[in-house]
Amino acid sequence: MAGRTENPQIVTAPRELAQKFAPVTFKPEDIAAVEQVLERFREQNQSMIVDEVRRLAEAWHEASKEYGADLVKNCVAIAHDLGGYGGTLGFPMVTSLCRSLCRYLRLEREILPSACSVIEAHVSALQVVAAKQIKGDGGAVGRALSAELSHAIEKFEGDRARAAKARA
């Protein structure tokens, strides 16, 4: 944080919020009420993961033709939001897969075609998770998916490191 080494001016912030509402304490029944809403959200939106993964796969199919900036940006937006929903809907693997996928989708345009296989490995893994409705860590299927994906990532990162070394 630039500027924090200089002498900062401390400004007293208004205290209305604390004066009106503090101390607020959330009891176990408040936590239970929130959990209930989350559970209802999961029940009502079970098809969302399937729909959004399909949308992501279609968006990537279009983006991978020319790697146009807007099309790739659309993939990032879908994957990013899907990552947010995933865990909330009970699919933590969707969250971790989407986080990893976004890292590769955000690569520079020149590198992106070489990352195609690793991106497609993520999309395929997401399709399996959505089709099989894999919740939690996914057990044996989840481990197999993670191993397959790790292999694709290692290969890509290895190729990338070798290419960088060759350029140097």
Added chain:
Amino acid sequence: MNLALKDLRVLVVDNSPHMRDLLRSLLAAVGVGIVETADDGGEALGKFKTFPADIILSDWEMEPMTGIEFVQAVRHSVRSPNPFVPIIMVTSHAEADRVFEARDAGIHEYLVKPITAQALLARLSEVINNPRDFMRTSSYFGPVPRRRADLAQARAADLLAMRARAARAEA
């Protein structure tokens, strides 16, 4: 339901209608009575002018105005209705550099999706129960970073202890 929060006004900013609805329902479940929503930073700035939010929950990735741009506008714009309003960033970005970027923009709290009951309620009670003073430098305006706040508190405690010792010595 916490009746004490029925007058609390919260502005929820998220590009996803599902997430906006979810956050609205979660807040209602703990008794928050007044929730307004916006689907990007620009709309949120407009709403904030007529809706005096006590707390803002904002996503990061939104278009055309992102959550970070929104936080900066709230903190720095001369037209901001309340540059001190507590802002909780609710986002899927879990990387440390993102957390620092959000902190540098002037947020109070950071909540990584997926949302859990404990995490959400902890952030809400933190901003309500523990108001923080603000700090201004040439490049930052926002809540005093927690470590600095802790330091200030520790210094105040030291000062009180010193005064107490001096009073005892005089007596």
